[in-house]
Amino acid sequence: MKSYRIAIVGALGAVGQEMLKILDQRKFPFETIKLLDIPSNAGTMVPFGNDYLIVEAAKKGAFSNVDIALFSAGGDASQELAPIAINEGAIVIDNSSAWRMDPTVPLVVPEVNPEDVDWHKGLIANPNCSTIQMLVALKPIHDIFQIQRVVVSTYQAVSGTGQKAIDELRQQAECYVTGKDIIPQVYPYQIGFNALPHIDVFQENGYTKEEMKMVNETKKILDNNVQVSATTVRIPVFRGHSESANIETKKAFDMDEIYTILRNAPGIQVIDDPGNHVYPLPILAEGKDDVFVGRIRKDFTIENGLNLWIVSDNLRKGAALNAVQIAETLIQRSLI
Amino acid sequence: MKSYRIAIVGALGAVGQEMLKILDQRKFPFETIKLLDIPSNAGTMVPFGNDYLIVEAAKKGAFSNVDIALFSAGGDASQELAPIAINEGAIVIDNSSAWRMDPTVPLVVPEVNPEDVDWHKGLIANPNCSTIQMLVALKPIHDIFQIQRVVVSTYQAVSGTGQKAIDELRQQAECYVTGKDIIPQVYPYQIGFNALPHIDVFQENGYTKEEMKMVNETKKILDNNVQVSATTVRIPVFRGHSESANIETKKAFDMDEIYTILRNAPGIQVIDDPGNHVYPLPILAEGKDDVFVGRIRKDFTIENGLNLWIVSDNLRKGAALNAVQIAETLIQRSLI
Numbered sequence: 001m002k003s004y005r006i007a008i009v010g011a012l013g014a015v016g017q018e019m020l021k022i023l024d025q026r027k028f029p030f031e032t033i034k035l036l037d038i039p040s041n042a043g044t045m046v047p048f049g050n051d052y053l054i055v056e057a058a059k060k061g062a063f064s065n066v067d068i069a070l071f072s073a074g075g076d077a078s079q080e081l082a083p084i085a086i087n088e089g090a091i092v093i094d095n096s097s098a099w100r101m102d103p104t105v106p107l108v109v110p111e112v113n114p115e116d117v118d119w120h121k122g123l124i125a126n127p128n129c130s131t132i133q134m135l136v137a138l139k140p141i142h143d144i145f146q147i148q149r150v151v152v153s154t155y156q157a158v159s160g161t162g163q164k165a166i167d168e169l170r171q172q173a174e175c176y177v178t179g180k181d182i183i184p185q186v187y188p189y190q191i192g193f194n195a196l197p198h199i200d201v202f203q204e205n206g207y208t209k210e211e212m213k214m215v216n217e218t219k220k221i222l223d224n225n226v227q228v229s230a231t232t233v234r235i236p237v238f239r240g241h242s243e244s245a246n247i248e249t250k251k252a253f254d255m256d257e258i259y260t261i262l263r264n265a266p267g268i269q270v271i272d273d274p275g276n277h278v279y280p281l282p283i284l285a286e287g288k289d290d291v292f293v294g295r296i297r298k299d300f301t302i303e304n305g306l307n308l309w310i311v312s313d314n315l316r317k318g319a320a321l322n323a324v325q326i327a328e329t330l331i332q333r334s335l336i
Numbered sequence: 337m338k339s340y341r342i343a344i345v346g347a348l349g350a351v352g353q354e355m356l357k358i359l360d361q362r363k364f365p366f367e368t369i370k371l372l373d374i375p376s377n378a379g380t381m382v383p384f385g386n387d388y389l390i391v392e393a394a395k396k397g398a399f400s401n402v403d404i405a406l407f408s409a410g411g412d413a414s415q416e417l418a419p420i421a422i423n424e425g426a427i428v429i430d431n432s433s434a435w436r437m438d439p440t441v442p443l444v445v446p447e448v449n450p451e452d453v454d455w456h457k458g459l460i461a462n463p464n465c466s467t468i469q470m471l472v473a474l475k476p477i478h479d480i481f482q483i484q485r486v487v488v489s490t491y492q493a494v495s496g497t498g499q500k501a502i503d504e505l506r507q508q509a510e511c512y513v514t515g516k517d518i519i520p521q522v523y524p525y526q527i528g529f530n531a532l533p534h535i536d537v538f539q540e541n542g543y544t545k546e547e548m549k550m551v552n553e554t555k556k557i558l559d560n561n562v563q564v565s566a567t568t569v570r571i572p573v574f575r576g577h578s579e580s581a582n583i584e585t586k587k588a589f590d591m592d593e594i595y596t597i598l599r600n601a602p603g604i605q606v607i608d609d610p611g612n613h614v615y616p617l618p619i620l621a622e623g624k625d626d627v628f629v630g631r632i633r634k635d636f637t638i639e640n641g642l643n644l645w646i647v648s649d650n651l652r653k654g655a656a657l658n659a660v661q662i663a664e665t666l667i668q669r670s671l672i
Contacts, residue, residue, distance in 0.1 A: 149637050153489035153580035155531045155569065169529075177513045188613040193505075195491045195571060195578045195618055197631050197645045202610040206633040227637035231580040231645065233491065235531060235571050242531045244489035244567040246582075274538040277524040282531055295533050297542040301485050301563035309533045309567065 003031040004336065006327075007066040007090065009058050009081060010073030011035035012044060014163045015095060018320035019070050020048065028324060029331070036062055037073075063088035067336060068327050071095055072319065086122035091336060093124050093323045097209075100125040100217060107220050110325040111267040112139045116221075117329050124326050127221060128213040129318025130154050130232060130241055135222050136291040136317070137310045138247070140265035141258065145249035145304070147226050152214060154232045155242040156199060157282060158191060160314050161234075165191070169236055187234065196234040208232060240282025241314040249304040255296070258306060262293055267317070272296050280311035288313055289321055339367040340672065342663075343402040343426065345394050345417060346409030347371035348380060350499045351431060354656035355406050356384065364660060365667070372398055373409075399424035403672060404663050407431055408655065422458035427672060429460050429659045433545075436461040436553060443556050446661040447603040448475045452557075453665050460662050463557060464549040465654030466490050466568060466577055471558050472627040472653070473646045474583070476601035477594065481585035481640070483562050488550060490568045491578035492535060493618060494527060496650050497570075501527070505572055523570065532570040544568060576618025577650040585640040591632070594642060598629055603653070608632050616647035624649055625657055 006023065010016045016037070023030060035046055036058035044055040056062060058077070063069055063085040071078050071085075072095040082092045082099070099105040106116040107125045112135050117124055127135070138147055158165040165186045172192030175182045182190045189196060200209035207215075207230070214230040263270050271280045272294040280292035291312040299305025312318060330336045342359065346352045352373070359366055371382055372394035380391040392398060394413070399405055399421040407414050407421075408431040418428045418435070435441040442452040443461045448471050453460055463471070474483055494501040501522045508528030511518045518526045525532060536545035543551075543566070550566040599606050607616045608630040616628035627648040635641025648654060666672045 151487045151582045151635075151637075153567075155491070155571065173509050174513050177510050189617055190619060193573050193619065195573060197578070197580075197615050197617075198610070198613065205636075206610065206631070208610075229582060229635045229637045229641065229643060231489075231582075231631065231643055233578075233580065235491065235573075237529050237531060237572075242533070242569070244533075244569065244580075246487045246565060246567075274534070274542065274544075277534065279533050281525055281533075283526060283529065295542070295567065299487075299565045300541075301487075301565045305565065307565060307567055 001029055003029040004067040005032045005065055006030045007034040007036055007063060007069040009036045009069055009071045010077065011046065011055055012037045012041050013072055014159055014166065015072040015315055015319045018315045019072065019323060020046070022316065022320050022324045024049070026324060028327070034066060060084050063090045066090040068093065068330070070323050070327070082123055091120070091122060091124070091330065093126060093326050095126040095319055095323055097128065097213065099123060100127060101220065107217060108326050108329070109135050109221055109322060110329045111136050113221050114329045114333070117326065117333060117335060126319065126323045126326065127217045128210065129160055129314040130156060130210065130243065131214050131217040132318050132322050133241060133291045133310055133312035134214065134243055134245060135218060136267045137245070137262070137293050137308060139222060140261045141247065141249065142222060142226065144261060145251045145253045147247055148250050149227045149248045151229045151246040153244045154230070155235045155237070156232060157237040157239050157241055157314055158234065159239045160241065161186060166238055169238060191234060192236050194236065197231065199232040199234055237282045239313060239315060240285040240311055241318060242280070242282055243310040245308045245310055246299060247306045247308065248302055249306070252304055255298055258296060262296070267291055268293055270294065280309055282311055285311045285313045287316070289316055291317055337365055339365040340403040341368045341370070341401055342366045343370040343372055343399060343405040345372045345405055345407045346413065347382065347391055348373045348377055349408055350495055350502065351408040351651055351655045354651045355408065355659060356382070358652065358656050358660045360385065362660060364663070370402060396420050399426045402426040404429065404666070406659050406663070418459055427456070427458060427460070427666065429462060429662045431462040431655055431659055433464065433549065435459060436463065437556065443553060444662050444665070445471050445557055445658060446665045447472050449557050450665045450669070453662065453669060453671060462655065462659045462662065463553045464546070465496055465650040466492060466546065466579065467550050467553040467557070468654050468658050469577060469627045469646055469648035470550065470579055470581060471554060472603045473581070473598070473629050473644060475558060476597045477583065477585065478558060478562065480597060481587040481589045483583055484586050485563045485584045487565045487582040489580045490566070491571045491573070492568060493573040493575050493577055493650055494570065495575045496577065497522060502574055505574060527570060528572050530572065533567065535568040535570055573618045575649060575651060576621040576647055577654060578616070578618055579646040581644045581646055582635060583642040583644065584638055585642070588640055591634055594632060598632070603627055604629055606630065616645055618647055621647045621649045623652070625652055627653055
């Protein structure tokens, strides 16, 4: 079996660390793994298996012996380093939003549009975390009943912002317990015991970038005819994004059909026995690969309406896992 | 000026305590305030002004010298004691769900349907917390543009469950900080750092009672033709419910008209300057009377669509304040 030389760029970040874990857990056929991060982090030793990997500086020349570079270092770093990596011979799978809407770059959720990897030109973009889990749940329904419109409200974990935000929520819990003042740094307001209707920056139309990502990435990945209206909200959860999605389809459906379709769809686990308090929860999604779907209800206010509660680990399926699955898709489709 | 003999039933609960505070803050024209609670709490001294009020047992005979009894003692206590209170001559304003959908009982939000107090037969019901704040925001829009459908997802604080749940969230934060195991008691799962898509009990149709309250109470209070599809979720916030509401109107509107209408509506404060990070937040709503509306956006996916983020203090406008305002409405309309 062929094996591959992998690099993780942004290796010490929350997603980078998760990428490393997932490559190991899924027994990805790697020959070598190179950890790259900002120069000041070079030399950091990261435990891996029974050994350590030593972090190197992400810079020109670092990609000459790399087949696949998994980038999770933010938009600026991607814009600077991805062209270098491609030029040195790597295929880049980028977790930032830098190239997602570039028409020459495939934007891929392997359960939804694996065939789009075929036309890559050296770079494949990993979608936004809240978009990925929503589309894994929508895809099997859309295939049969043609989704026309989605109204989605999100309940997003702080780990989507990165390690600093995880630390901030922890610190704010400590301040609360010890009676100290809470001084927000990562977010404009305290996130502990609060809900912030603000993720990423605001656009002229009043929506945030995060909300518009859900709108635009859905069109690019799933179907240009699917309309999304999104409200994205940060809540004091460490890990696991939740979404309340209201869906309108063109074709009529029975609820039995919806259950069957979701139960048989790839990447989905149906968790829906509310009478026994069985429904998806962010704390139960942590560290898991699936997108959990529950609270599956007919919406009685329109002809073909459906409500879903969709939960997934934002660092795994929402970021690191999806990126690794894109790499696996490249292999499966003999593109590397 | 006439003054009234008031009783608070469930006086030591989170809402009962808030009722007492609000009667004082609003300079409600009371002659006496009687605090009633379960017999085992009788004798408890509650500071009020420069003095103390002594809690008495809520039982037969306790209402003979009461004009208005504000009940917040749960459905069972209301069902047992409200008929007794009415029989002894009090007008009951009940915060439980026991009589809300009884067609002989008015269900009132003073900003929305104050005229419904006119046909009371001794008992007026206070709506569900998440319904009240939503309807205060919807009413002025409905009056002019005729709302047809609302898709709402809630972000509800633990204080909606009562003092025990407030204590539980606090304890879970402590357990987290001190590294102790979290053992949920009030909710079926840990609420700290989690999101529970489960408020009140599940119905046969897959919706919770809380969700169906928003559906049915909206019809009774605002307009039988308004369709609501609701998903209600508990999040780790102490106080202040937030709601992401997607609205479809029959008549076309300009966004300028929506802003003007909301800015001039009673009980609403528009907080909407996202570029400067100005939007409603639960921690900023605590202790306030208004319903805060922000993130006001045209929904581009349908002809007449609108998204709102609606936040209010669930113990005040969602419960205690609305009940006191119903009492004020009785006085204003010379019904007492």
